Amino acid sequence: MYTFSNRLKIFSIVLIIIGSLGWFYSYSVSHITLEEVKTMLASESHHGHSHSIIDKENEVHHNEYVDEHNTKNHDSAYSKDDHGHEKDHAEHVLHQIHNRPYAALYVAAFFFMMISLGVLAFYAIQYASQAGWSPVLFRVMESITYYLLPGSLIVLLIAVIGDKHIFIWMDPDVVAHDEIIQGKSAWLNKNSFIVRGLIYIAGWSLYRYFTRKFSIAQDKARDNKNFKRNFQISAGFLVFFIYTESMMSWDWIMSVDPHWFSTLFGWYVFASMAVSGITVIALITIYLKSKNLLNFVNDSHLHDLAKFMFGFSVFWAYLWFSQFMLIWYANIPEEVTYFVTRIEMYPIPFFTMFSLNFIFPFLVLMNSDYKRVPIFIVMAGIVILIGHYMDVYMMIMPATVVDRYGFGIAEISSILIFLGLFLLFVFYSLSKHELLAKGNPMIKESENFHY
């Protein structure tokens, strides 16, 4: 039985407090006026090298916002270009600076929610496939999914409060001048966004609630009724999940670029959440094992988790590249703008993210023996988590703050807030029940699992 130590509790609460303070600080300093932005831009263009940067910026800007310009100022965008561009640019920059704390908060909130959701899907797969190796890890997985309900509600809340700071289609002014968004308004409107979000969250959380309930009840049961019920609801949940996960990824991520779309985006986000989720299972398992609380988990279980980390990293890279290559090859302006903005404005995070998520885990976890050595799993795991945070960052930031990005107080504080919340919920849930799902009919097989 795990007891939630006061030290960890205080540590998580301190993280939340420091994070909140930092975030509110970054929020307050982000409220600058148009005049300040203009002086800032002027001083930027006085630096020696800045001319080329500004030129490039404007050019890229055009790529990104060309449709928006076109439609936003419909008749006048290009006629007043010479004269009005400077003001337009300053306004854009002002918006981008305002957007940053919201976007930073949203990225971190989504990242931690995504871990929980990935673990929930992975857990359901274990039940639906009646896997024999994994039941010793069920309590760890169940505890990680405890964060899903609060986490996803917070994501939705930030999306609704952040409003046009994150989702440009929530700005009626933009929609009024944008025919493409108007065409999508049957799906992209705030009310149905909220309703859909609540449906996703309700479905996931109901499954989470019942599967946990049956799993606990199975510990004391004499028959396998609870196990069978869990099997059934898990299979049902997976069907619900794969639809809602895909739609969630359109709603919560893809719609930040409302002109752009990709048909495999749902899978791509799923690969990200699966690999981060499995990584967190492995990290928490190793942590609890180091406290001698999970002695029934042997290195074959770790080996299997590491195999999944390896496999899903490759799967993620496969989807990432599939999405990239088709868009790169076809070179259709409305599609390719997504990668043009990212490669031109975010060259370092863009390629770093790819190496952290693919090349590093691929090389470190390729060797079979390394997959059972905790230090290698922890090392690869931390890199994978950083990489997938960057992945979410790369999905949200270029659409919200464009080239006014960075990794500063706003981002770090947001991570601290949600890391604290995540630890608080997960370890609280771990302390509620025994760490071995001892009533599971597969538990014997799982305990004796060896490879």
Add this chain to the structure above:
Amino acid sequence: MGSKNTYYALYNDDDVLLSAVKKIRESKIDIEEVYTPFPVHGLDKVMGLKPTRIAIAAFLYGCIGITVATLMMYYIMIVDWPQNIGGKPSFSYLENMPAFVPIMFEMTVFHAAHLMVITFYLRSRMWPLKKAENPDPRTTDDHFLIELSSDKTEVSLKKFLKQTGAVEINKPNK
């Protein structure tokens, strides 16, 4: 001490075989070879064989594959016959690299897989038209055969092997 004799002990279940191999090795009898109709999981460990190095070979073959693909595409698409495909003229390898990634991937897998199989055959001394080495054709069907050599008397050895679950014990005529 008499000279060593070779015996064939036949089993008809892989779990029985695994425990038999363990017992035979515990009683210090040399196992020359085990013939099975399919790969038996964990047999190499109980036989005390050295861990395989095929994984290292596979990695190297993969590296060869990706190199071959890179050079091949460089020669075909850039040097020998540059074409303008989809508005992307092939004048630079780096700029056209995304188009070659599927080929690099396929060639890596192709080389790793084929060279690994060939290595395995060579290492197991198997090649086309070679006469089969397995002493009993039933090892390609439903029987498992342990080839062992011992200087024990035939009677005591047979008794011991029966206890390990052997269904048949033969002493081949040489």
